[in-house]
Amino acid sequence: MKELVCIVCPRGCLLRVDDDLNVTGAFCPRGKQYAIREITNPVRDIASSIRVNNRPFTLASVKTSKPVPKDKIFDVMDEIAKLSVDAPTTIGQVVKQNVLGLSIDIIITKKIDLY
Numbered sequence: 001m002k003e004l005v006c007i008v009c010p011r012g013c014l015l016r017v018d019d020d021l022n023v024t025g026a027f028c029p030r031g032k033q034y035a036i037r038e039i040t041n042p043v044r045d046i047a048s049s050i051r052v053n054n055r056p057f058t059l060a061s062v063k064t065s066k067p068v069p070k071d072k073i074f075d076v077m078d079e080i081a082k083l084s085v086d087a088p089t090t091i092g093q094v095v096k097q098n099v100l101g102l103s104i105d106i107i108i109t110k111k112i113d114l115y
């Protein structure tokens with residue numbers, strides 16, 4: 001039996017998962033889906049920011065296009081730390097394709113004008 005707190009919404013239900021992947025404690029079906037995924041293939045979305053080369057003291061927010069396997073989070077964060085971009089930027093702009101061969105892109109989430 002494993003216990004975990006559902007992070008899908010602020011209610012934070014306490015979930016219990018047995019060896020047969022039966023889930024109790026979920027107020028809604030999303031909690032069951034979350035618990036099974038968390039036990040079998042845990043993933044997380046990553047949001048961060050990168051330097052904007054041609055605008056001093058400016059950062060562009062970025063995120064992963066898909067959730068990242070939990071055991072790859074720090075590797076992906078290391079790759080994001082190497083990135084920078086030139087303004088102007090557009091929301092959805094891909095700054096790194098297929099990071100670490102995971103079929104996940106790093107995309108801009110903030111529009112930044114040149115000046």
Ligand code: SF4
Binds near residue numbers: 026029
């Ligand atoms: S089980 Fe449903 S209600 Fe409970 S925290 Fe998860 S998403 Fe929210």
